[in-house]
Structures are given as C-alpha cells and as structure tokens.
Amino acid sequence: MFTPDLSGLQACIDDVKAASLDSDSGPPEPTAFPSLMQRLETSRALLPKVFQISTADPFISSLNGIGETGYVQTLATDPTREGTAGLLLDIAQAILQKGEGYSPDATDAFLEVVADLYDGFLSAEDRSGIKMPERVIVPPMVKWGNPDFGPYTWPFDATNHFGVKNAVVSMPPSNTRSGLMAWSALGHETCGHDVLHANAGLQGEIARLVRAALAKEPPLDDKHTHLSSYWATRIDETSSDVMGILNMGPAAAIGLVAYFRGLSAGAGSPAKLRRDGPADDPHPADSLRGYLAAATLRLLSFSDREGWAKAIEAQTDHDVGAGNSVRVAGNKITQEQAKISARIVAETIAAAPTHILNHHSLLDIQDWRDSDEQIVVALRTALLSGNNPSAAFQPGVYATHVVAAATTAALAGAAAPALLFRRMIQMLKALSTRNPTWGPLAIVHRGSIARDFVRQQGFSASQAEILLVVCQELEVLDTFAPPLTDANGNPTGSALGTRIDQTFIDIDNSDKKKPGTKARLAIFTDNIKKRLASSDLDLEPQELVRGDFKTVDLLVFHIQTA
Numbered sequence: 101m102f103t104p105d106l107s108g109l110q111a112c113i114d115d116v117k118a119a120s121l122d123s124d125s126g127p128p129e130p131t132a133f134p135s136l137m138q139r140l141e142t143s144r145a146l147l148p149k150v151f152q153i154s155t156a157d158p159f160i161s162s163l164n165g166i167g168e169t170g171y172v173q174t175l176a177t178d179p180t181r182e183g184t185a186g187l188l189l190d191i192a193q194a195i196l197q198k199g200e201g202y203s204p205d206a207t208d209a210f211l212e213v214v215a216d217l218y219d220g221f222l223s224a225e226d227r228s229g230i231k232m233p234e235r236v237i238v239p240p241m242v243k244w245g246n247p248d249f250g251p252y253t254w255p256f257d258a259t260n261h262f263g264v265k266n267a268v269v270s271m272p273p274s275n276t277r278s279g280l281m282a283w284s285a286l287g288h289e290t291c292g293h294d295v296l297h298a299n300a301g302l303q304g305e306i307a308r309l310v311r312a313a314l315a316k317e318p319p320l321d322d323k324h325t326h327l328s329s330y331w332a333t334r335i336d337e338t339s340s341d342v343m344g345i346l347n348m349g350p351a352a353a354i355g356l357v358a359y360f361r362g363l364s365a366g367a368g369s370p371a372k373l374r375r376d377g378p379a380d381d382p383h384p385a386d387s388l389r390g391y392l393a394a395a396t397l398r399l400l401s402f403s404d405r406e407g408w409a410k411a412i413e414a415q416t417d418h419d420v421g422a423g424n425s426v427r428v429a430g431n432k433i434t435q436e437q438a439k440i441s442a443r444i445v446a447e448t449i450a451a452a453p454t455h456i457l458n459h460h461s462l463l464d465i466q467d468w469r470d471s472d473e474q475i476v477v478a479l480r481t482a483l484l485s486g487n488n489p490s491a492a493f494q495p496g497v498y499a500t501h502v503v504a505a506a507t508t509a510a511l512a513g514a515a516a517p518a519l520l521f522r523r524m525i526q527m528l529k530a531l532s533t534r535n536p537t538w539g540p541l542a543i544v545h546r547g548s549i550a551r552d553f554v555r556q557q558g559f560s561a562s563q564a565e566i567l568l569v570v571c572q573e574l575e576v577l578d579t580f581a582p583p584l585t586d587a588n589g590n591p592t593g594s595a596l597g598t599r600i601d602q603t604f605i606d607i608d609n610s611d612k613k614k615p616g617t618k619a620r621l622a623i624f625t626d627n628i629k630k631r632l633a634s635s636d637l638d639l640e641p642q643e644l645v646r647g648d649f650k651t652v653d654l655l656v657f658h659i660q661t662a
C-alpha cells in the first residue's frame with residue numbers, strides 16, 4: 101500500500117514553531133477617525149471592483165453613519181478587540197492593507213487561496229442543482245494581524261453588522277513569510293466556517309444528524325462520555341475541519357497535525373496533539389481532530405486515501421500514547437471510543453444528505469480525486485525545480501492545488517519549508533494576476549466557469565454576444581440610468597456592474613397585479629433563450645425574482661456557464 105513520505109515533518113513543525121514565536125503584529129491600529137476615513141477612501145479606489153462594491157462601500161457608509169463619536173465608543177467598549185471593535189478594525193485593515201499594499205505578494209496570494217476555496221464549494225453547488233447559499237457569493241477579503249489568534253475568520257453573518265457582504269479571513273503577519281502549514285489550515289476557515297455560515301440552517305441540521313448518529317451507539321454515548329453532546333456542540337469547528345479536507349485533500353489533514361504540534365511547541369509544551377479537550381473550548385480535542393481527519397480522508401475518492409488515513413491515524417496514536425485516554429469536557433474516553441466516534445462524525449458530516457442542500461451531502465459537492473493528486477504532483481515538480489510560477493497556468497489548476505503541493509513537498513522533506521513557501525507565494529501571485537475576479541468587471545463566482553467541470557454543455561455563444569442580448573432585453577424591460585446600451589444598441593462600459601435584482605422584483609410585483617397577461621419576466625427569459633438559440637438554458641423568472649443575479653455580469657456568467 102502507498103505510504104506518504106513524511107521525512108520533512110519535523111522541519112515543518114519547527115517552521116510553525118518559529119512563525120508562532122514571531123510577534124510581528126502587522127500594521128498599527130488606525131486611531132484617528134478622520135484620517136481613517138481618508139485612508140479608506142483612498143484604498144477603496146485601489147481595490148478590485150468586487151471589493152469596492154461588497155466591502156468598502158457599505159463599510160464606509162456604516163462608519164459615516166456611526167460617526168467619530170460612535171467609532172470612539174466602539175473602540176472603548178471592546179478593549180480586547182474580540183468583539184465589535186475587533187470586527188470593525190479587521191474590516192478596516194482588510195481594505196487598508198490591500199489598498200496600501202501591505203506585503204502585496206503574500207496578500208494577493210492569500211486572497212487567491214481563500215477565493216478559490218470559497219468558490220470550490222459554491223461553483224460545485226451551483227452545478228449539482230443544489231441551491232446556492234442565499235446569503236453571500238462574494239469571496240472573502242483577507243488581512244494580517246492578531247498573531248496570538250492564529251488563522252481565523254469573521255464569517256458573513258458577523259461582517260454584515262457593518263453592511264459588508266463578504267467574510268474577512270485573518271492570518272498572523274509572520275505567515276506572510278513563514279509558517280507554511282498555516283496556509284493548509286485556510287480550508288478550515290473558508291470552506292468551513294465561511295461556507296457554513298453562508299448556508300443558513302446548515303450547521304444546525306448537521307449538528308442534529310451528528311447527535312442522532314452517535315446516540316444510536318450506546319457504548320460510545322452514555323452518561324459517562326456524553327459524546328453526542330460533545331461533538332454536536334462543536335459542530336462549527338468539526339464541520340470546518342471536514343470541509344477543509346474535502347476541498348484540499350490530504351495536505352489539509354497532515355497540515356493540521358504539523359500545525360498543532362508546532363503551535364504546542366511554540367507555547368512551550370511538548371510538540372504533540374493535545375489529549376485534553378476542555379469544556380469551554382469550541383474545538384474538539386486535538387487528538388480527536390487527528391482521528392477525524394483520518395476518517396474524512398477515507399471517504400474521499402483518490403486512490404491513496406487509505407495510506408494517508410493510516411499515516412495520520414498513526415501520528416495521532418503516537419501523540420495520545422498507548423493505553424492513554426482522551427479527555428472530552430472532563431470525561432475520559434478510550435482511544436478506541438475516540439476513533440469510532442470520529443469515524444461516525446466524519447461520515448455523518450461528509451456523507452449524510454441534508455435538507456438545506458436539497459438532499460445532497462457535502463461530499464457530493466466537493467471531493468478530492470486522483471485528478472487533483474496528479475495536478476499536485478506536477479506542481480510539486482515545478483515548485484522544486486525552480487522559480488517557475490507559470491507552471492500553474494494549466495487548465496484545472498487552482499490555488500488550493502498550489503498550497504497542497506507546497507505543503508506535501510515540505511512534509512516529504514523535498515526542500516526546506518522556507519524555500520517552498522517563497523515559491524508557493526510567487527506561484528499564487530502569478531495565478532492571481534490571471535483571475536478575472538480581481539479585474540475591472542467584478543466577476544464573482546469564477547468557478548462556475550471552469551472548476552471541476554465534468555461536462556460542458558452545448559452552449560457556445562460568446563460572452564460578448566450574451567452581454568449584448570442581456571443588455572438589450574433589460575432595456576426593453578425597464579429604464580436604467582445610466583442606460584445599459586448606447587445609441588447603437590451596444591452595451592455601455594458601466595453595464596456589467598449595474599444592479600438588476602430590484603428591477604426583477606418590482607416587475608414581478610407589478611405583473612402579479614395584472615392577471616391574465618403573460619408576465620414580462622417570462623417574456624424576458626424566453627427572448628434571451630430564443631435570441632441565443634438555447635432553448636434548454638436554465639434561466640427561469642423565479643431565479644430572477646429570488647435575487648440570484650444581483651448585477652448584469654452575474655446574469656451573463658450564469659447564462660454562459662449554465
């Protein structure tokens with residue numbers, strides 16, 4: 101059987117430890133309100149369009165709303181920066197750091213990874229006929245800071261207090277230059293927390309399923325262990341681990357082991373996964389997370405899954421120590437109970453169909469296949485052979501693969517983590533320069549164009565033609581200011597970013613008052629299908645009314661890729 105090469109594991113742990121001892125806290129906190137507002141305005145203009153609309157504009161207008169007094173008060177009432185002030189300052193830093201060019205290559209690399217991770221779930225959901233998260237489709241912003249907190253995220257339901265429409269993910273500033281394994285943890289934050297919070301009700305449903313699955317196993321879940329409650333009340337963190345692995349494969353699983361060991365070493369403890377999971381910790385015990393990672397890998401489709409799962413289980417066994425128990429919220433469980441419960445939890449989270457996802461499982465949405473492994477092998481060779489970022493410019497290659505390649509190359513001891521880190525950043529930066537999400541068209545949800553496409557449908561009208569038809573038909577439907585088409589009927593420069601969701605809602609409402617006539621939205625969708633000669637195009641009036649397409653470009657991309 102395949103056995104992964106982990107001869108570089110110690111070097112990776114040392115790299116995490118060194119990064120965790122680096123106390124660089126990044127750019128200082130902005131204090132004076134007027135200068136903050138000025139800097140935000142300047143930075144706003146330099147952001148990709150997508151972040152101007154979804155992050156900077158609503159945030160600046162929220163701050164104008166609370167004014168200097170509100171700002172000073174907010175900062176004063178949250179001195180530890182773990183509540184509202186922490187959130188406010190993190191959104192500000194995300195805008196300022198991107199606009200002012202703080203560690204620009206690492207920032208662009210970070211943005212590229214989280215956008216890809218986020219997109220991976222969304223695009224696959226879209227394709228499998230599973231409903232999109234109704235809350236947010238814009239990729240997260242990123243920032244550097246708070247070294248003591250490690251990687252973390254403010255999901256959409258938090259940032260939305262300031263009107264912001266996307267999550268903000270943070271990493272310690274030392275991870276701009278070292279601590280490779282922290283990057284493999286980004287799947288946990290972004291595919292995990294951010295996607296979970298974007299699907300209202302998903303967490304609750306998964307928690308109920310996990311509780312029920314464990315409660316069926318009396319030797320596991322009894323009055324001595326309370327295991328079903330233990331896992332169910334940690335579902336946000338537990339599902340995030342599982343979802344990170346579904347999206348990044350074995351690199352996320354072994355990266356977690358190396359990362360935790362390095363952090364423990366940095367904190368002056370032995371470089372081991374901890375056996376104790378305190379009652380007040382929302383995360384399961386480290387060792388349970390090791391077993392959970394191994395069990396999740398076994399559910400993926402790639403051929404080497406069993407070899408990887410065994411290796412991670414062995415690393416976890418080693419840290420628990422033969423005959424030792426694991427403590428869950430004060431209760432002792434055996435190693436065997438830990439493993440079996442982790443397997444049941446992984447299977448439930450990954451493979452159980454949920455109502456929220458139209459009876460699909462998370463594994464239906466995202467899997468790690470041999471084709472992903474082949475891409476990672478090719479990228480590893482490119483990373484090791486020298487500075488060749490363009491190796492990533494191949495169809496099907498995404499930022500997630502680049503992080504997986506750097507992580508597994510370092511773990512195999514193929515090169516020093518520091519060297520692989522630098523080359524990974526260059527490769528990710530190169531990828532980001534080719535990503536239309538960051539361009540002037542504010543294209544979000546890029547993955548629906550290409551990622552993991554199993555089957556291209558027979559629809560070939562070019563984007564320009566679709567844009568032309570959509571703009572002309574929209575102009576028939578309503579009057580837009582500024583107009584979507586010029587005197588010759590061609591789309592104008594500002595057409596792509598124009599908001600259209602309210603138009604659809606208004607027209608639908610007014611047509612409902614006039615029964616008997618054919619609804620204008622039905623005429624609109626029929627005309628588009630007719631003119632593009634695509635009668636089986638998936639575009640229905642109710643999708644328009646539901647607000648799936650907030651702007652012209654989203655509608656165009658839906659048509660292009662549906």
Ligand SMILES: [Zn+2]
Pocket residue numbers: 288289293336337340
């Ligand atoms: Zn977490």
